[in-house]
Amino acid sequence: MDSKIIVALDYETEAEALNLVEQIDPSLCRLKVGKEMFTTLGTNFVKQLQERKFDVFLDLKFHDIPNTVARAVRSAADLGVWMVDLHASGGLRMMEEAKNILEPYGKDAPLLIGVTVLTSMEDLDLLQIGINASPMEQVIRLAHLTQRAGLDGVVCSPQEVEILRRNLGPDFKLVTPGIRPVGAEFGDQRRVMTPSAAVRSGSDYLVIGRPITQAENPAEVLRSINASLTNI
Numbered sequence: 272m273d274s275k276i277i278v279a280l281d282y283e284t285e286a287e288a289l290n291l292v293e294q295i296d297p298s299l300c301r302l303k304v305g306k307e308m309f310t311t312l313g314t315n316f317v318k319q320l321q322e323r324k325f326d327v328f329l330d331l332k333f334h335d336i337p338n339t340v341a342r343a344v345r346s347a348a349d350l351g352v353w354m355v356d357l358h359a360s361g362g363l364r365m366m367e368e369a370k371n372i373l374e375p376y377g378k379d380a381p382l383l384i385g386v387t388v389l390t391s392m393e394d395l396d397l398l399q400i401g402i403n404a405s406p407m408e409q410v411i412r413l414a415h416l417t418q419r420a421g422l423d424g425v426v427c428s429p430q431e432v433e434i435l436r437r438n439l440g441p442d443f444k445l446v447t448p449g450i451r452p453v454g455a456e457f458g459d460q461r462r463v464m465t466p467s468a469a470v471r472s473g474s475d476y477l478v479i480g481r482p483i484t485q486a487e488n489p490a491e492v493l494r495s496i497n498a499s500l501t502n503i
């Protein structure tokens with residue numbers, strides 16, 4: 272089975288994260304290492320997950336001048352991660368330099384993904400930072416820019432997937448956090464959808480954190496979400 276689920280390993284400690292990892296295998300999901308665990312544990316943690324044969328999405332959302340971002344992306348490629356991301360709002364030149372630096376890696380290069388508008392943001396959040404567009408409009412604009420830069424896909428909310436799929440073609444990867452099973456708490460997320468609705472809309476990968484990591488039995492919740500996605 273090639274699961275569409277990427278579990279966001281947003282735990283405070285290595286022990287908590289490994290407790291989940293030890294109960295599952297790479298056919299059930301890929302794993303995302305984000306700012307919290309990477310800042311605490313660094314590359315050794317990523318390597319531990321890779322030794323267990325998990326594909327790792329290094330989610331550090333790079334956003335800096337083009338030279339700095341490109342070099343950080345190269346470090347991620349040297350680490351052998353499966354996917355790495357940057358903020359598309361860093362601009363076209365930043366994304367192009369990041370893409371170009373991966374050329375020597377050929378088919379071993381990580382998937383390079385642009386974050387459009389964070390799934391925690393809605394109209395007012397954009398207005399407050401001077402963006403007078405709806406999340407949908409801004410996501411569409413940044414996704415086109417990301418594709419123009421030659422990246423492999425974008426992070427967006429599942430609510431934008433249908434229109435992006437139509438506009439950007441079948442091969443452009445659409446990675447969607449903001450996933451909430453029926454009845455789950457939204458927390459800080461705003462633009463959300465259930466796992467099955469997201470897949471039906473055309474998401475390639477579902478990033479799921481708290482609904483799994485904060486559950487009493489995370490491995491069981493992961494299995495049941497996987498089961499809900501078969502035959503879609």
Ligand SMILES: O=C(O)c1cc(=O)[nH]c(=O)n1[C@@H]1O[C@H](COP(=O)(O)O)[C@@H](O)[C@H]1O
Pocket residue numbers: 279281305330332356386388389390391426427448449450458460478479480481482
């Ligand atoms: O790049 C991401 O993964 C990301 C982008 C985004 O727009 N929204 C978003 O929630 N994420 C990440 O996806 C995960 C979502 O976690 P939960 O809200 O707990 O399911 C977190 O690790 C976020 O850092």
